[in-house]
Amino acid sequence: MADSNSAVTGWDGVVKDWSSDKEAFHGVPWGKAMMWIFLLSDTFIFTTFLTGYMTVRMATTEPWPIPSEVFALTMFGESIPLILIAIMTFVLITSSGTMALAVNYGYRRDKTKTFWLMLATAVLGATFVGMQVFEWSKLISEGVRPWGNPMGAAQFGSAFFMITGFHGLHVSIGVIYLLTVAFKVKLGHYDKKGYEIVEITGLYWHFVDLVWVFIFAFFYLW
């Protein structure tokens, strides 16, 4: 028997073929599989950035600025090393926790709790971006530029702005994504479809936290 899809050609055929009932990952909603594949590609992007950073840091003969000092803040009359970054890390981990709970309540079909937990996640995400804006403006006012800085190796600035900028962009997009899905949950758009979408959004959000784990280790602590 001829496949019913073969009658459809052109772009309609492309859509038909890709959406026909064939699956490799049994029991996994297609949206989740697609999100994982996107995150895999994003893993390659971020690893390439971090590898680039490793390469320029290893190759430079100038001293690398000491992150512990560059990112220190004076609080309560004392200079505390890396404190802003530590707070940002805790904010992001907290947001990962609220997201994990949102996914759980989504599957329990508790719309109110899911909505508020996703909203809390988005607010924490926005807080993180706000702190990053503060960090960027502080560094820029101290003369750090992508092409040079007063503290040492010029490559410090380019690696810093590139890596944290791309991560910050991911967080910002994540906040918009979270808000969109949160309000759609509240409006009951997923009552028939099911709440896999909350888990898929959660995957993206946890990934943003995951990338930060590596940035924190390699850029700020190393």
Next chain:
Amino acid sequence: MEHAQAHAADVEHQEHPLGVYFRIWVLLFILSGMSYAVDYYHFEGYLRWSLILIFMMLKAGFITAIFMHMWWERMALAAAILLPPLCLLVLIGIMAIEADWTFLMRDVWMGQDITQLPKPPAHMLEH
């Protein structure tokens, strides 16, 4: 319609007791605190680097396994997502060798006045 229902029943939900998430959450806080402590208490050298890497891998592992549910996913999905990034280790390896070489060349040549360097032989300048 019947088919759609059968399919919906196929989809496995990642529903786990809340306690699991709370425990991992607390653990992530502790691990982050410990990696911050590495910097705060000025651990240096191999001790510093190995502690940073251990805490990093533990945090990444718990986020992927528990928060992102990879632990409970089917092997086919876990393998499709987790194995390809291993190729990146090759990239990191060759770039580290390259960077070492660049550093060596800069160390040897940089800071020298190029007008004082020995001139290349005449036959090389003809081209």
